[in-house]
Amino acid sequence: MGIMQTFKRIFSTNTETSEKHYDEKLQTHYYKSTKDKVLKEVEAMFNQRSGFTVSSVSEEHGEIIVRIDKGKKALIVGTVIMVKPFRTAVDFSVSTDTFLFTDFGYSSKVVQSLYKDLNKRLTFVGTGLGEKLSDF
Template sequence: MSVIRNIFIRFSKQIETSDHQKDSSLNTHYYKATFNQVFHSVEELFRQDADCRIVTVSKDHGEIAVEINKPIPCFLIVTVVSVRGMETAVDFNISSEKFSPIGLYPILRKRLISYYEKMNKLHTLVRIGKSS
């Protein structure tokens, strides 16, 4: 049964990070920083990426929408939420309409992990996923 599930996942064209992901690398990341600090860092991260174009920024909703051109065209929504005064969560939702005979999931997953790695260099990581 899990082999069939893995095949379906491999061909998934959408990934959303959350506290409830089975893949721990795709769990929500929490940073020791204010909402404004993290939101600014996320916005700058995508402004400086030549493969990305910010479509909309809604600080009131804590969301940034981004079009990504390479390696495959996809659309990303970043959500930044203040959990406590100095703890802010970051989640990603990435999707693509492109088809790949080997499946898009590995490519999309790798991209999300790279964004978290970049954020980990900018802010102190408090935890990954929901606290126990």
């Protein structure tokens, strides 16, 4: 990780996962399932967590919006995309509601916790597989 990534990570109030994220823990996660099943499982995961409130679910767009009301306040947007049969990608964006210039890594910890829980619920295939999908 370079100096710029370290500063961005430290002085940030949001974390967003992506295909080519410099931190492997924050790369897009892929699961062996359909979009609808993954979206239902993500929604169930949020409903079972204390202090999390599902605000909106768009099955058509594969998006779920969740508020964290307990402890540090935050907004989570989860995106579920089926990239090929039984290969579904999940990304999260977490924005912390704070008056400071940093959330001290809270949003990153939330994302990592969500992926850890989801990996237990679904068949995890890997991270950052976007370019490698043609190999399957």
